Amino acid sequence: MRHLLSNSQALQLDAESRQLGLPSLSLMEQAGLLMYQALLELWHPSPQNMAVFLVGTGNNGGDGLVIARQALLENKFRVRCLLWGEASTSECQLQLHLVQTLGGECLSWDDPRAEAWLSGADLWVDALLGVGWKAPIRDTARERLARLEEFRKKYNPLVAAVDVPSGLNEDSKLFPAKLFPDGPVLTATWTLAAGFGKNSCFHPQQRRYTGQLVSVPVAFPAPLPPETVFWLDEGDLSTLGGTVPDDVWKNTRGHVAVAAGSLDYPGAGLLACRSAQSAGAGLVTLVNNHELAVPPSVMSRSEERFAELKCSAIVAGPGWGRDQQREVFLQKLWQAPWPMVVDADGLVALASLLRQKRLPARPKTIITPHPGELARLLEALNVSQGTPMSFLEAMELLAKTVGGVVVAKDSVTWIVSAEGKKAVWDGREPGLATGGTGDCLAGFMGAYLARGRSMWDAACSGVILQGTAGKALANSKGWFTADDLWEEAARFASCASRANSFRLK
Known part of the structure; x- marks a missing residue:
């Protein structure tokens, strides 16, 4: 029997692991490298394939940049990064610096070349919004996600979500018996969950956005929070x-x-x-x-x-x-x-x-x-x-x-x-x-x-x-x-x- 976590439980597990002495950067490295290996097993890319990384400003973006960095080091596939904004955490800043040092191409979201990058990619890595964001989504982010989802339908790339698909929200409300996201969601082909899948990925009217969910075995020193959801098999x-x-x-x-x-x-x-x-x-x-x-x-x-x-x-x-x-x-x-x-x-x-x-x-x-x-x-x-x-x-x-x-x-x-x-x-x-x-x-x-x-x-x-x-x-x-x-x-x-x-x- 496996476990699922709520977004708040996942944040609590991260925080308690840091309190026990495991730095946030170590957790990021561990999660990103394991997600990279899982992605290779799912995608089977060649060096000619192109992946565009959609990089958020927080640690979800940092996880995605670890995947990008490893791909550059191993030359498994081509890498480009579209940046949502200025990195807001020291961990994300460091990972971006490493990717750029290795020659990774990076553009801001507003660059005129962004759509051409997206249209020519075989894979998008969604590292925009992780478990830390709270609804309602801001207007700017809502517009960007809506545009990305339109592009996904138009260009039909594979999409690998880091931890959760961006825009998926466990706090969406019931009116009644129908659960809808509060805004647009970037639909994933695969969702690579850090350690444990998240509850929001399994809500009945939201499951379609998650694709195949793969939990990568991140080792947390902190114990599991109480009252986790059991994922039956x-x-x-x-x-x-x-x-x-x-x-x-x-x-x-x-x-x-x-x-x-x-x-x-x-x-x-x-x-x-x-x-x-x-x-x-x-x-x-x-x-x-x-x-x-x-x-x-x-x-x-x-x-x-x-x-x-x-x-x-x-x-x-x-x-x-x-x-x-x-x-x-x-x-x-x-x-x-x-x-x-x-x-x-x-x-x-x-x-x-x-x-x-x-x-x-x-x-x-x-x-x-x-x-x-x-x-x-x-x-x-x-x-x-x-x-x-x-x-x-x-x-x-x-x-x-x-x-x-x-x-x-x-x-x-x-x-x-x-x-x-x-x-x-x-x-x-x-x-x-x-x-x-x-x-x-x-x-x-x-x-x-x-x-x-x-x-x-x-x-x-x-x-x-x-x-x-x-x-x-x-x-x-x-x-x-x-x-x-x-x-x-x-x-x-x-x-x-x-x-x-x-x-x-």
Whole structure:
């Protein structure tokens, strides 16, 4: 499991490292040289290729100049530097002097030759605005960034951003559920992060500007700040999802009650049931009043007989319908002692009840909104009427109001708990943008809850399982359906959870 930092945490890590005796110049040298090596591995340039370095006035510009200096020393590619303004730090001044001493060509941004340099470059290195700048961006900088982004679209160079793409801002506000940068952003092909990726690169509506993110292993003497964001990957599933011992039986693998499905959407409940089974649940019961057909391995109960069930987790909402009775039944489920996942139509009922202030916080709850459902929930909390919030501030408010864990589904999925824990899954798999995959995700999470995993572990595990299975399907067969997803997920869930595990080929 990797870590992401906020801009302020990154600045804090730098400051504490300097206090422990590591000079800022040493950090700059280390970061710049590692970024240079990463750039060579990504770009594979020849000595004839041209890179134009867009050099800011602070230490982000200094990092970029270290890359430029090393390229000049090794003659890996041609170097030109466009200077944003006068260097404002001693470290940036020194690096600029070294580049000029080695014969690096430098022009000011306002020089008439600047556009010709930009148009003739194979690569731009964006070393303009790092983690230290604060919104709102000044008019002059806004105009320059907007012009650069227009040139990028016109001339189509590769762009390598130093630490973060210039203009990307973690403090952008939510209006509601849509997060936009406060100004123009220079879109990167690659983002070379110093030590740790930055939160702002993974905000759902900003991820497109980051390109491929590569963290270079800068060594900081200071410890990581508390409350960093976890950057999940496939390898975390075996830890977060737990193991299933060899002597297990069906009851100890957990019993999931799936309150889902309707005459209009009969498949949603079945997908959730099948997905709970594929993620390892020993028993699954569909709770529904419509007498829907179920597979032989799935039991069924009416809503009136729900209290008879001795389940260990609940999934509520997929394909449920939106009549008034859904709110009544959700209130009943809210009082049950078992952990619960609320999805889809269950979130519509939840938003209505939150608006009416008829539900207390329930710590044993995971909610899984997509962007539209998220907007509805935040509107119920009057977020759109109050002080504008950043994306993560809004997620924290929602998590604390519900009392459990919010899984904000998007091309990039964020998991935020009421206790302040945060994680992100950088999925970006278009194949999952199809009907029923959210029902599968709810079922996956229900299975992990039924086996006794914590709310946090179950939420993260379900997201990883869905994303991993989705990528595997996209690679093996292209477009796929939700029916394919739960079948593929069974292989990965079993591999990750078996005590005597085997490796999938």
